Amino acid sequence: QKEVEQDPGPLSVPEGAIVSLNCTYSNSAFQYFMWYRQYSRKGPELLMYTYSSGNKEDGRFTAQVDKSSKYISLFIRDSQPSDSATYLCAMSARSGGGADGLTFGKGTHLIIQP
Amino acid sequence: DAGVIQSPRHEVTEMGQEVTLRCKPISGHDYLFWYRQTMMRGLELLIYFNNNVPIDDSGMPEDRFSAKMPNASFSTLKIQPSEPRDSAVYFCASNPFPGGTQYFGPGTRLTVL
Numbered sequence: 001q002k003e004v005e006q007d008p009g010p011l012s013v014p015e016g017a018i019v020s021l022n023c024t025y026s027n028s029a030f031q032y033f034m035w036y037r038q039y040s041r042k043g044p045e046l047l048m049y050t051y052s053s054g055n056k057e058d059g060r061f062t063a064q065v066d067k068s069s070k071y072i073s074l075f076i077r078d079s080q081p082s083d084s085a086t087y088l089c090a091m092s093a094r095s096g097g098g099a100d101g102l103t104f105g106k107g108t109h110l111i112i113q114p
Numbered sequence: 115d116a117g118v119i120q121s122p123r124h125e126v127t128e129m130g131q132e133v134t135l136r137c138k139p140i141s142g143h144d145y146l147f148w149y150r151q152t153m154m155r156g157l158e159l160l161i162y163f164n165n166n167v168p169i170d171d172s173g174m175p176e177d178r179f180s181a182k183m184p185n186a187s188f189s190t191l192k193i194q195p196s197e198p199r200d201s202a203v204y205f206c207a208s209n210p211f212p213g214g215t216q217y218f219g220p221g222t223r224l225t226v227l
Contacts, residue, residue, distance in 0.1 A: 036218075041221075041223075042220060042221075043118075043205055043207075043218030043219050043220050043221050044157070044205075044218045045218065046215045046216070046217075049215065088156075088157065102159065102216065103159075104156055104157040104158075105156065106155075106156035106157075107156060107157075
């Protein structure tokens, strides 16, 4: 079993829909959870950063962590065509992954249809 | 700030040739990471440095891969000899401290024929 599992998609939804992206993981030492967005032929950029269990909201984006289930989610409300990208979950046992890097999911390719 | 800078952006080479990828981290960032991204394996950490010192190179796939950071503003990832299975996008990332966000460069797309 891989440490982080993420459905690669593609996931195609109409503009304005609520999008739910998910990852599961096996390493109970992970405490820091991130979502990165990667546009085609670009580097990943950080979207959301959460610590331990709970929810965090930033504009149209909500990140949710359930450590008991080893399951994290990213919700996108009022999705826009500009949200079309690959979304990668990432996690670390240390803050920001600064001391030991990040373990990434393979990414979910999201397509928002106008 | 210009962000993390990587060069070249694209590299096409023949099997057996030496390849050198370059990275300039964001000024003041003490941590530098090299990742490799492929469709099959996703984004994998190869090696990371703290204050120019390699801390963990357990992700480096083989002895053909080596990385150096001679100073705080420059790092190289070298593959010698290169093989077709090394074809991937190689990313460099940096962050200022353990609690910091990792900032990624634009990547180098390597094709080994």
